[in-house]
Amino acid sequence: MSLPTKLTDFSLAEARDAVQAKKVSSKELTTAFVKAVADARPLNAFVTETPEKALEMAVASDVRIAHGEARPLEGLPLAIKDLFCTKGVKTTAGSKILGNFIPPYESTVSQNLWDAGAVMLGKTNMDEFAMGSSNETSHFGPVFNPWRARNSNANLVPGGSSGGSAAAVAGNLCLAATGTDTGGSIRQPAAVTGTVGIKPTYGRCSRFGIVAFASSLDQAGPMTRTVRDAALLLKHMASVDPKDSTSVDIPVPDYEATLEDGVKGLRVGIPKEYRIDNMPPEIEQLWQKGIEWLKAQGAEIVDVSLPHTKYALPTYYIVAPAEASSNLARYDGVRYGHRASGPKDIVDLYERSRAEGFGKEVQRRILIGTYVLSSGYYDAYYSRAQKLRTLILRDFTEAYKKCDVLLTPATPGPAFGVGEKTADPVEMYLNDVFTVTVNLAGLPGIAVPAGLTANGLPLGLQLIGKAFDEATLFKAARAIEIAAGFTAKPTEWWRAA
């Protein structure tokens, strides 16, 4: 295996092997990424850069490597979505209301990564409280997609809400990044930035220390340049956690070990309901290609039906805001975070702190959530949405009697222009049409780069697996990755900017 000439072009697995073999020091590697992060400020992918911390961690890693005490991710620089609380490092959730919040504790997922030896480059930009599909709701400004359409200088969105992480991975600003996915927030940005992103089964990764958006849907996952990297990173993010009652005590397998096992005999379901109205032909063709690739490698293609798919988006936009309206009640200006100045009484303090601290999209979802839970509307909205959730899960259970994984498009289209969809929230919400079902059912889903549009923008395919069967997803995603041979990279236009 020949290594890339530039350190920042290394995949996570390549870097691991090189560091463990002492071909490259963590300090060299980290220094290269620290510089890449600084050079890429026009992308606005990071809210907080932590170069000193990164180098300090890298030096410590090199000492461990020298002593033969290297851990699985020793010395590998990562970017962390700013939704993960990091002890002593500002954690904003992309919001003004947490603009100066420095947690005195570490999230379990990030702690797992540091315990595995990883190095922190900084905290990545994101939609405010993970509410958005374009990274445009961040209080710290939009993130620009490293990709631009052929012969165009127009800035595109990187997707969201993990837009900063996706951009950092696509732009080679880190070896890999963490994301979180409530309705597609890992998979949609991964798809539109030509990267790999997996939302694991609900309960696979601990939610402890991750700023909550919708507790029953939120799940952390890796964002990487290759399927192998995703398999490697998830292994070290996932754990059962006594501090999260919804984390699940099932051993985390060595996903990398079975990665190349192939898809021979794998039954791949094609859900007919994902063929939506007005689906762009490019998406349709890509999906067809994916089917052919898997078939060519020995998979069996099965037509399946997920009849309640059309209710997924409305169900999601009841359940998620309902939980969010309650989860975000703690941001009241009383104990931490933004507080309005000179309040005349407690109600004034609440109203102005929250009006000033939350952006428009967050306020919209708090209002929707408050409405659907309110007395007289609960049965019409929240309780029906819960029933639909059960039906949606049942659709999958039925489908999995006939197949092992499902193959669908990841997004209804490629990256769109900054500002293009901000006027109409519903149009923005439609970006998650292929991804939200997975969150509602608690299942794992992975987005893998599969091709480029005619004007050179990346598109992804999604594979959906059975609960806690991420290993099969990685195998199938690897098969697509091999067949797609996706090697395109964005031009580093931001260096000239």
Next chain:
Amino acid sequence: MTERTVKLLKGQTGDWEIVIGMEVHAQILSNSKLFSGAATAFGASPNSQVSFIDAGMPGMLPVINKWCVEQAVRTGLGLKAQINLTSVFDRKNYFYPDLPQGYQISQYKSPIVGEGEILLDMNDGSTIPVGIERLHMEQDAGKSVHDQSPDSSFVDLNRSGVALMEIVSKPHMRSSEEAAAFLKKLRAILRYLGTCDGNMDEGSMRADVNVSVCKAGGYDKFRATGDFKHLGTRCEIKNVNSMRFVAQAVEYEARRQIDVIEDGGTIRQETRLFDSKAGETRSMRSKEDAHDYRYFPDPDLLPLVLDQAWVDGIKASLPELPDEKKTRLTKAGLSAYDASVLVAEKESADYFEAMMASGADAKAAANWLNNEYFGRLNKAGLAIADGPVSAGANAAIVKMVAANTISGKIAKDLLDIVWSEGGDPEAIVEARGLKQVTDTGAIEKVVDDVIAANPDKVEEVKAKPKLASWFVGQVMKASGGKANPGAVNAILKQKLNLPD
């Protein structure tokens, strides 16, 4: 069981009945909070017992405290109630500075404990069954402090997240006495179980009292049909923190409601506050002003699923509860009244049982405690635990009386000595020569001396035999109280030739 006497209140338009239901918040005895590991000690300095979870920090998640669940189940079993093997935690959403999460985690639709019953012990010896509607677990809020500064309020989160049980009765109480008796019996059960210390002045037990009035006969119609239309509109009186206040609040509120209705008004469903200084209830907020709490299942917590075998294990380990103890003591010879007085407080029952264990006769020990020792404690304002005389010492005194070693009179003096000076009662009796004189020869000598010294009295007694008691008194006096009164009587009768 005697027939329940229903207290009617006289009004201008006829007789009225009171109907009362209670919601009691009982703090679970636990070293740590319901969903965090923070400590729960009473009186700690402000905000010294607060975890990141209790403070509602971003990304923090609740984790159920198994000990607290066990105490709730134990309490449910003590209330002879249905234990629900699956229960659900819900969020009750509202904004208040002492509620850091912006919601209280409680159990709304699916509580851990369902219907049960407790028996009230009334002063006339009767018992009245009162239904328990449910028991659920919830977090306490913190405390807002408004009186420390003219322009700031402070928040103490030490209580935030402390585990509470909310125990809801059915509307089965019909007088202020029954309401107070409910609280008393519930507290006794909780203390026997060890699931709540019942300290109302520290806020570990607080009662909300629901009071309504209806015309005489309405309650029976309600019980027969289950239809609430036969009852009046209720008002909820919040946070009444003593048995006495519960009784006062009910009396005041019932009379207030009757007056309103008889003056042509209607009762609005509302929450009221009891002002213990003025002895009256005042409106806090009406139903229209009530919060919309937007209850929904807490997605951070899975449904709480219990194992029947685990519940059975708790059931097998329950201590003897007041009703069972009362039955046992009655069988051991105590009157129903004495037994219920002794079992009403775990401490008095334990004390009594310790005396029995030291060999005192049940009935004698009960009489001694109820007539002598508890009276002295009351007078001194002491709790049983703080009393100066041990159960062993009191048992020794009672045993010496039973063995005729000392007289009843000396026993009381002896109790005073042990109370103020301490010491072993038997050693004191020995050292101070307090032993009862049962030697008839010695008594005869004293009797002879008294007769010889009072020839005129001897003549009077012959005419009026009832005057013999004067001689008894003289003999006792001359013997320093140590003569056995029975022996004195017998010898006097013989010497004075008195009829039997």
